Amino acid sequence: MARREEILKDIQTRFREDIVDFFDKSSKRVYIEIKPESIVRVAGYIFKELEARFNIASGVDARTHLEILYHFSLEDINLLISLRVKLDRENPEIDSLAPVFKGANWIEREIHELLGINFRGHPDLRRLLLAKEWPAGVYPLRADYREWDRNAIRDRGV
Amino acid sequence: MSITLNALLKSPWVFHLSTGSCNNCDIEVLDCLTPRFDIERFGMLLTGSIKHADVLLVTGSCNRKSANRLKVLYDQAPKPCVVIAIGECSLSRGMFIHSYNCPVPLDKIIPVDAYIPGCPPKPEAIIAGAVKLIQKVRGK
Amino acid sequence: MARSVIPIGPWHPLQEEPEFFTLTVDGETVVDIDVSIGYNHRGIEKLSERKTFDQSTFVIERICGICSTSHPFAYTRAVEDIIPVEVPERAKYIRTIVAEGERVHSHLLWFGLAGHFLGYNTVYHWVWKLREEILDVLEILTGNRNNYAMFKPGGVRRDINADDIPLVVKKIDSIVPTLDRLKKAVLDDPVLHARLKGIGILTKEEAIDYCALGPTSRASGVAKDVRKDAPYGAYDRVDWDMIVTENGDVFDKVVVRILEVYESIKIMKTCLSKLPAGEIDLNIKDIPPGEGIGAHEAPRGETFHYVRSDGTNRPARHKVRAPTFMNLPSYRATVIGETISDATIILAAIDPCYCCTERMAVRDDRGRKILGGPDLVRLSQEKTKKLANKMGLQ
Numbered sequence: 021m022a023r024r025e026e027i028l029k030d031i032q033t034r035f036r037e038d039i040v041d042f043f044d045k046s047s048k049r050v051y052i053e054i055k056p057e058s059i060v061r062v063a064g065y066i067f068k069e070l071e072a073r074f075n076i077a078s079g080v081d082a083r084t085h086l087e088i089l090y091h092f093s094l095e096d097i098n099l100l101i102s103l104r105v106k107l108d109r110e111n112p113e114i115d116s117l118a119p120v121f122k123g124a125n126w127i128e129r130e131i132h133e134l135l136g137i138n139f140r141g142h143p144d145l146r147r148l149l150l151a152k153e154w155p156a157g158v159y160p161l162r163a164d165y166r167e168w169d170r171n172a173i174r175d176r177g178v
Numbered sequence: 179m180s181i182t183l184n185a186l187l188k189s190p191w192v193f194h195l196s197t198g199s200c201n202n203c204d205i206e207v208l209d210c211l212t213p214r215f216d217i218e219r220f221g222m223l224l225t226g227s228i229k230h231a232d233v234l235l236v237t238g239s240c241n242r243k244s245a246n247r248l249k250v251l252y253d254q255a256p257k258p259c260v261v262i263a264i265g266e267c268s269l270s271r272g273m274f275i276h277s278y279n280c281p282v283p284l285d286k287i288i289p290v291d292a293y294i295p296g297c298p299p300k301p302e303a304i305i306a307g308a309v310k311l312i313q314k315v316r317g318k
Numbered sequence: 319m320a321r322s323v324i325p326i327g328p329w330h331p332l333q334e335e336p337e338f339f340t341l342t343v344d345g346e347t348v349v350d351i352d353v354s355i356g357y358n359h360r361g362i363e364k365l366s367e368r369k370t371f372d373q374s375t376f377v378i379e380r381i382c383g384i385c386s387t388s389h390p391f392a393y394t395r396a397v398e399d400i401i402p403v404e405v406p407e408r409a410k411y412i413r414t415i416v417a418e419g420e421r422v423h424s425h426l427l428w429f430g431l432a433g434h435f436l437g438y439n440t441v442y443h444w445v446w447k448l449r450e451e452i453l454d455v456l457e458i459l460t461g462n463r464n465n466y467a468m469f470k471p472g473g474v475r476r477d478i479n480a481d482d483i484p485l486v487v488k489k490i491d492s493i494v495p496t497l498d499r500l501k502k503a504v505l506d507d508p509v510l511h512a513r514l515k516g517i518g519i520l521t522k523e524e525a526i527d528y529c530a531l532g533p534t535s536r537a538s539g540v541a542k543d544v545r546k547d548a549p550y551g552a553y554d555r556v557d558w559d560m561i562v563t564e565n566g567d568v569f570d571k572v573v574v575r576i577l578e579v580y581e582s583i584k585i586m587k588t589c590l591s592k593l594p595a596g597e598i599d600l601n602i603k604d605i606p607p608g609e610g611i612g613a614h615e616a617p618r619g620e621t622f623h624y625v626r627s628d629g630t631n632r633p634a635r636h637k638v639r640a641p642t643f644m645n646l647p648s649y650r651a652t653v654i655g656e657t658i659s660d661a662t663i664i665l666a667a668i669d670p671c672y673c674c675t676e677r678m679a680v681r682d683d684r685g686r687k688i689l690g691g692p693d694l695v696r697l698s699q700e701k702t703k704k705l706a707n708k709m710g711l712q
Binding site (some may be wrong): 198199200201202203204206208209212213214238239241243244246270273274276277278279280297298300 | 356357358359360361362364365368374377380381382383384386426443446447449450463464465
Binding site for chain 2 (some may be wrong): 171
């Protein structure tokens, strides 16, 4: 338990300027909101210095803004830290984590094509999942996504 | 159906194609070849190339990338070719009917001759379906 | 000059389909690889938002057929983490039994396919026949061979009948002798040693950098397993070992998976004998607004689900991450520098879950197909034969 408190206190002091909100939900879950411009520093510290494992990044359309949560696991103390960044809906952009660790490469491509968030500095931001004929600028995971395909059949014909 | 098909179906060569499925149906099809169910004793053989196929087994809910590939492959198959749709996803897309990536059901892309429902259909059901189809073809 | 090779080939021995892996080769050596996915993308995360929390479990089950318990396990844990709440003891044991049964069937499935790629077709048929016993066990316990539909947020949907347990244990025990024979046949086979050792090595540093998971990373010395690191279900109430090896090559990955089958059998039998009485379901009525994260060690690695609730009866956001998503990019580290005839078995060694992965083939610069999927598998099988001949063993 002591190491957990030590680590969290250390993060809070070291990144005092970057942290917007700190929610210690339970012994296993911590949600830290940081400013988007600090992501590379904070995530890099957690991955390299604390030797956490990067789980995945969840892109969310929270109606008023877009969010990305970066989930990191510290297995030896059974703690999962989720870094939250809030991005503007009109022009969502953030620095890419792909240069920091290779595990972030594909998920950023996926968030880019499904939610329309731009990752600055990503080495290869092309489509991962969607077909070639999928129109550009249409982001399926957004709340305001509407069916664009006039040939789609959405009933069973019964 | 034609005399050719009738003759070919005495020992049908089967080509299996997945158009975007969870692979449960595909594993059950493979299970049909393993010693417990063993459809090879009926003369059914899985072929590696569509150009040698008499029967096309299709699974999956035809997502956009796979549907393009499916059309190309079906055109390459020498006709007559019997198409069997296996599993709910290939019947009508099942629970993926509202998915943004699965626009049309299988039978709007290629003509289907037999439908085997189930999620996934048990190997017994797959064999029963294939046999029913062969008997129907021979009966004509 | 590098010749462009676009692999498209059967991942499992029976299909021949378009692009998935693009290999660039120089002579016989692979110098670059690119992976293209999306052939199984069905928009499940978006579908989940239309369904209620309970209905979503059924959609989630069908993300992958082989690991059909892993996703609901992680998802129900994520929903329970929103509140947060712990399920009853009996439910934990039942969940563990089903999850381990799935691990056995999944590893055996992989084992059979790997045997086929190496030219050991007898192994393939024997192992799949053996696998039918486990599917029978799961059918007795849950009612179905594949999509068990046992999980719901708050517990399990059906109970295990005490009368079935002796038959189940007998069937599980009947697998072990054949498994022992196969294990000996594989682990002591000098041809397999020559064929698989030193091939497709993923070093520990690379495994950490790519954030690889499951047996893929445990074979490289990364001792991480969600069942040990963040215990849930009945995993901390049962004695079992995490299997870790050091070399990171394909042989080690085979060893890790075979030994894990034994551990899973141990866990299943212990849980069946210690099954506590009690409730199986908390009957959760409302999910409050909040966020929850659930993880489960699937046969291929950790499945990770993140669920956000806004107080209604549908998820506001449901993020799904299958283990193969993190393992696939590690191909760049394992296949580059190896030969084409090893490409199939190296790509098979991470046990890609079909539904995230497809097939391979080979074309030249002008787009003409030179080698199809069956050819790549045949190359792999021929290499094994050549090695066996060289060692005077066939």
